[in-house]
Amino acid sequence: MSPRLRHRGLPLLLFLLLVAGCTPGGSPQAPAAPRQDSGSSQAMLGDLRTVDPCTMTDPAALREFGSAENAGTVSLDYCLLHVKLTNGSLVQLAVGELGRGPDQPGDPVVPRGPLRIVQNAPLPGHCSRQILFADDLALRVSADLLVGDPASGLCGIAEAGANTAAAALEQHRVGHREFPANSLARVDPCQVLDSAEVQQIPGLEEARGRPNPSGHQCSWGEQSADAPRVQLSNTAGDPPKVLHGAATEETIAGRRTVVSVVGGDPQLPLCSAETGNLPFGPDGQVEVAQLVVAVPGMTGIDACEYARGLAGKAWPHLPPPTP
Known part of the structure; x- marks a missing residue:
């Protein structure tokens, strides 16, 4: 595969x-043009085609969970990290994929400046967070267990990844590829x-x-x-x-x-x-x-x-x- x-x-x-x-x-059926306020996806990310999602990650921010490293490019739309936990488990963290905002209203939403972070309910071997922009696009951060203990704190890893990405957005540190x-x-x-x-x-x-x-x-x-x-x-x-x-x-x-x-x-x-x-x-x-x-x-x-x-x-x- x-x-x-x-x-x-x-x-x-x-x-x-x-x-x-x-x-x-x-006739195109593309999403409506984003609102140009300070919290819209375009205002915070710029040209969505050229975003380098790895500029919204920081392996050092995952140090409390274990050692983290870039896992190589598998997509233009998200950055993939591997986190080797202290218990020997291996987790992959994907950061940056954009999509429409969540349509399940039950998950907690935490305001963060112009952004909102949706704390999705965990699934077996999977936990995710979504960073919502003012135009209702969402940037997805997901942690998936590859090997090891199912009780490996995936939601903590997803939360740390989302906080790092949100900080990069707030501080206008998102880079772009040429x-x-x-x-x-x-x-x-x-x-x-x-x-x-x-x-x-x-x-x-x-x-x-x-x-x-x-x-x-x-x-x-x-x-x-x-x-x-x-x-x-x-x-x-x-x-x-x-x-x-x-x-x-x-x-x-x-x-x-x-x-x-x-x-x-x-x-x-x-x-x-x-x-x-x-x-x-x-x-x-x-x-x-x-x-x-x-x-x-x-x-x-x-x-x-x-x-x-x-x-x-x-x-x-x-x-x-x-x-």
Whole structure:
């Protein structure tokens, strides 16, 4: 499984093909423009496409829990840290992913200047906080247990991560990346893949593409594990690799592409197609266009056939992978 998919685990991945709002070749369905007050996401973050989420983290702020280090890039939208706890457990902390504010009113909300921090109820092996802006966008901070004791204080780690991110926002210390003209980060995935192509998948005949707030992802279908879904993401990380027997390296629309049944189990109806672009950072990582298709009721082989077909339509609209 690609590290870009692996870090959340399969149960969450099946449920969290994110949705947000735009229509390729038609009228956009993007979120309303944020209010330009001091607490809006745009006022505090600037250009959402270029935010460097790792500038909102600080491994030293997690010292009371154990040793923390950057876990490498797996997304343009959030920063991933690994925290090795004193009890031997390993926790991952993801900071920075933007989405719509929570729609469950029962969770406590703590005011913090122009911001609000939602203390989400913990789940087994998972705890999260959401930093709410005045325009009702939310910046997510989540702690997930990778190995070890379920009673490892995940909510304390999530709380510390949220406080660090909120401080960076309040002090205007959020940094931004510089992307070249042919970077995937400058490409709107809702314009790369036409909804008419996605609508060929059974169950998605009326689907419209919806972007996430950063503009790095476009999703079609309902946010439900038993519904067909497609997501196209412009992300970054290790170059696409063949990691198991249910993955192949192919050439699609002239681009090297790894097509993979997620998890390697052909009975799982989830497939990804990934192609690299420009180098990203100094450690051999690259920008990656990642297409994920879920077709519940079918097989991973079926999902991969759809993924190949959609990649063949999308890849020609990506910038050429040359400096």
